[in-house]
Amino acid sequence: MSFTRRAPKRAAVALGIVAVLALAGCAPAAQGDAASDTPTAGGTLTYGRLASASDLDLHTQITANNAFAIDKIFETLVSFDENGKIIDWLAESHEISEDGLTYTFTLQPGLQYSDGSDVQAADVKFSLERNLAKEGPLMLTAPIANIATDDAARTVVITLDEPYTPFLSELTSFASGVMPADFGGKSEEDYLKAPIGTGPFAVSEWDPSGDLNYVKNEHYWQDGKPLLDGLDYVFVADDNQLLQRLNAGQIDAIEQVPAANADAVANAAATTLLKGDSWAIEQIFFNTQKPEFADRNVRRAIAQTLDLPGIAKATTFGTARPASALIPPAIEYSAADAHDATPVLANDVAAAKQELAKSGYPDGFTATMLIPSGNSARAQIAQIVQESLSEIGITVEIESIDLAAFRDRFKEFDYDFMINSGQSDAPDPNGLVTFQADPEGFSNSFWTHYTNPEVTKLMHEGRTTPDGEKREQIYLDIQEILAGDVPYIPVYYSPNLHGTTDKVHGLESLPNGSVRFQDAWVTAK
The missing domain is CATH 3.90.76.10 (Dipeptide-binding Protein; Domain 1)
Incomplete structure (x- = not known):
């Protein structure tokens, strides 16, 4: 039989804020x-x-x-x-x-x-x-x-x-x-x-710490393609420098346009913004091996302290949709619309203080937030989190390190909490759930060490249940549990923002x- 994906079945209800931010939604781009x-x-x-x-x-x-x-x-x-x-x-x-x-x-x-x-x-x-x-x-x-x-x-x-x-x-x-x-x-x-x-290209020259140059695959199976003779991946460690080189015409395209500059790239005569839906989510991850973040009440208190729509608006300039569930709306069985209408943990500082009072750290504590340098949006998110958590007695210190060291650190569980992106590599919800909630998986629940037997059980059921309402309910249940346990906080659904010259x-x-x-x-x- 041939394979056809069933169209997503999503709730029709949306909050006013979502209706406003729907203007930031994107269609597939070419x-x-x-x-x-x-x-x-x-x-x-x-x-x-x-x-x-x-x-x-x-x-x-x-x-x-x-x-x-x-x-x-x-x-x-x-x-x-x-x-x-x-x-x-x-x-x-x-x-x-x-x-x-x-x-x-x-x-x-x-x-x-x-x-x-x-x-x-x-x-x-x-x-x-x-x-x-x-x-x-x-x-x-x-x-x-x-x-x-x-x-x-x-x-x-x-x-x-x-x-x-x-x-x-x-x-x-x-x-x-x-x-x-x-x-x-x-x-x-x-x-x-x-x-x-x-693939359409073959390696010509490669510096593992620098640039990668491709040459056209003369034997590519798609007739007449690729059209290019070559493709050069140019390494530039800072997003603002990337943008400057694009605007100057020194490079032809960039993989990531800073959200603050999306309108400028779209409206400039010499550049074009290529925007599309994505399977990526910007998130705050907790290392649950740390005593403070092993405490579910602490994580829930932090979630209720953060104004996610405000963070999304301030850091993505209206290009991203605030997140309310793990699975992005672009993937089937997302609970985003339902959780927007009825949040599992709403932004409520008073409720956050009550939640923290039930934890083992009612008077707060100090924790370090790890972020990669060269990413202006994550630096801004960290500053907002720092300011927000001070309201409930949690002191946040921000540590910004280069991207390679950042990856080494979190993979070694050498962090308190961090800002990182979750990314599905495939169109089925199982991939993202497995990577972020499977304690026996490669990443140990995205290096959070989070374990919940009910989530694990549902995850295995989701793999063997045929597509349909029963399978949809499994993934809605998983997202409900994760939103309540908060091993990570989905902040916003990141659109793809690529920039090119004209x-x-x-x-x-x-x-x-x-x-x-x-x-x-x-x-x-």
């Missing part, structure tokens, strides 16, 4: 108007990023700096479009048996890697089995019993031990990308220094935060 723009092949597009690509191993990485470099090289059997709808990609077609246990994928004809070698069905088996063996952050969690291949028929048949509803969604992740079996005859180490894949066309913004470049082209100078 650049260029086919009726007025004539694509031109050739040229190199320079793309500014806040972090360098430090590792290209698709089975061990998860952070955006690496993920959105890897997905230009490796591609998957199925993918998703700008609306989050699952679509066939390296697979020409797929079928699912009536019992939901057997998935048959037929590969596109004539698939080749960037070195001109043929893609075999056996390569898919090798790649998926390596994904499982590495046990990385985006390891396939589907109960795979067997992977059978037939190179002559171009088929890959995957059999599951039991139905697993989010399986296709998992396969859209870059970590399910296809690489040559046995690394094309190279050692694993040598292969990953300059990997070949089926000579760039054809970029496609995806809800996971990545950008597709195979249709991109630049006006000749």
